[in-house]
Amino acid sequence: MAARVVGRTGRLAAVVRSSAVRLQSRLHGSTGLRSGSQANFFPPLEDAMLPSGSFNNRMALITGGGTGLGRAMTATLSQLGAQCIIASRKLDVLQRTAEEISSQTGNKVHAVQCDVRDPQAVSQCVDQIEALTGLPDVIINNAAGNFVCPSERLSPNAWKTITDIVLNGTAFVTLELGKRLIQNQKGASFLAITTIYAESGSGFVVPSASAKAGVEALYKSLAAEWGRYGHRFNIIQPGPIRTKGAFSRLDPTGAFEKAMIDRIPTGRLGTPAEIANLAAYVSSNYASWMSGAVIRFDGGEYVSLAGEFNELRSVTPDQWKLLEAMIRKTKGS
Numbered sequence: 001m002a003a004r005v006v007g008r009t010g011r012l013a014a015v016v017r018s019s020a021v022r023l024q025s026r027l028h029g030s031t032g033l034r035s036g037s038q039a040n041f042f043p044p045l046e047d048a049m050l051p052s053g054s055f056n057n058r059m060a061l062i063t064g065g066g067t068g069l070g071r072a073m074t075a076t077l078s079q080l081g082a083q084c085i086i087a088s089r090k091l092d093v094l095q096r097t098a099e100e101i102s103s104q105t106g107n108k109v110h111a112v113q114c115d116v117r118d119p120q121a122v123s124q125c126v127d128q129i130e131a132l133t134g135l136p137d138v139i140i141n142n143a144a145g146n147f148v149c150p151s152e153r154l155s156p157n158a159w160k161t162i163t164d165i166v167l168n169g170t171a172f173v174t175l176e177l178g179k180r181l182i183q184n185q186k187g188a189s190f191l192a193i194t195t196i197y198a199e200s201g202s203g204f205v206v207p208s209a210s211a212k213a214g215v216e217a218l219y220k221s222l223a224a225e226w227g228r229y230g231h232r233f234n235i236i237q238p239g240p241i242r243t244k245g246a247f248s249r250l251d252p253t254g255a256f257e258k259a260m261i262d263r264i265p266t267g268r269l270g271t272p273a274e275i276a277n278l279a280a281y282v283s284s285n286y287a288s289w290m291s292g293a294v295i296r297f298d299g300g301e302y303v304s305l306a307g308e309f310n311e312l313r314s315v316t317p318d319q320w321k322l323l324e325a326m327i328r329k330t331k332g333s
């Protein structure tokens with residue numbers, strides 16, 4: 001009897017999971033999940049979490065919104081009623097994404113070309129946004145550049161390129177919009193997408209680690225300073241989520257993926273739709289008391305990498321019996 005119930009519940013869970021995956025791939029493209037066995041405990045729920053209409057009459061700017069995680073955030077905000085503006089360098093990519101999402105959600109997505117490294121281009125982009133939609137209520141600083149490289153091989157321009165996109169780009173967008181919002185006495189939610197190694201640092205991605213740490217300092221500082229103008233500042237630190245932009249530059253051969261999944265306690269990568277739900281919540285009025293928060297969203301990878309005894313996961317019960325006996329036998333110091 002119990003086995004029949006478990007069997008039926010299991011089939012039901014599988015049906016729910018597969019329809020969630022179908023919805024996800026319609027809105028966000030393929031999930032591309034590969035996983036370890038414990039991932040069965042942690043299936044991604046990928047439909048929009050907030051009530052429909054949560055972003056009605058709200059304008060959202062997402063930098064780097066044409067691809068990857070920015071695209072997923074745009075799709076979710078648009079589905080929840082927001083009018084979105086996506087901005088980055090490649091206008092053709094932005095326009096394609098904007099059309100695809102608008103046609104699925106029925107809400108307008110605008111595409112604006114902007115290289116965030118150039119403060120003048122950022123200022124012109126904000127002029128365009130003001131003309132299209134007015135100043136945004138939600139700003140997501142998601143654009144980034146990165147590649148793995150031994151630090152001794154980095155040229156000054158390689159360092160400058162990454163830190164310009166990540167730290168200066170975020171600062172230019174945030175300051176330009178912040179000043180205009182303050183002038184117009186309009187509040188807004190600012191969200192920066194960093195990464196788990198912004199906290200620990202990491203070899204082989206040193207310009208990115210340095211710049212993302214700077215972004216976190218910028219956002220925590222402004223959370224303290226600009227609350228008086230109605231602005232909230234929060235940070236999401238994602239762990240690995242498959243996107244072409246990230247994986248082609250950080251694991252070009254795919255050689256490190258399995259080891260990476262093995263060290264994630266939830267046994268799988270995150271999905272774009274999952275981080276999009278979190279970003280939507282943080283940017284919504286349901287989170288109006290949240291400011292200065294740093295939210296790690298990584299399936300447990302950071303703590304798994306940090307704890308020096310975590311490798312003991314591979315010790316078998318029989319081996320534990322032996323270890324325990326050895327430890328108990330020890331007397332004195």
Ligand SMILES: CCCCCCCCC/C=C\C=C\C(=O)SCCNC(=O)CCNC(=O)[C@H](O)C(C)(C)COP(=O)(O)OP(=O)(O)OC[C@H]1O[C@@H](n2cnc3c(N)ncnc32)[C@H](O)[C@@H]1OP(=O)(O)O
Nearest residue numbers: 144145146147149155157158161195240245246250251256
């Ligand atoms: C262990 C397994 C890991 C698996 C995946 C893990 C996932 C977790 C991820 C965690 C964090 C992720 C953070 C991210 O940010 S991912 C997002 C990545 N997306 C992008 O990078 C998209 C945008 N990127 C780009 O446009 C280019 O890649 C860019 C190089 C960053 C900028 O392009 P552009 O402005 O055209 O720059 P140039 O090509 O002119 O190059 C400027 C400068 O940099 C040197 N350079 C470029 N690539 C490399 C390289 N691979 N190695 C060394 N140096 C490089 C280039 O030579 C130029 O310098 P110079 O003029 O001196 O020659």
Ligand SMILES: NC(=O)C1=CN([C@@H]2O[C@H](COP(=O)(O)OP(=O)(O)OC[C@H]3O[C@@H](n4cnc5c(N)ncnc54)[C@H](OP(=O)(O)O)[C@@H]3O)[C@@H](O)[C@H]2O)C=CC1
Nearest residue numbers: 064067068069088089090115116143144240241243245246
């Ligand atoms: N995927 C992952 O596993 C993780 C991602 N992240 C972070 O998530 C965010 C999104 O990354 P992801 O979606 O994976 O990667 P993508 O490469 O898909 O996204 C990066 C975006 O940034 C835009 N961009 C790059 N340079 C500039 C520039 N100079 N001016 C304006 N826009 C620019 C790109 O558009 P264009 O080329 O048109 O300019 C692109 O849309 C980034 O902040 C990244 O650091 C953090 C941890 C893990």
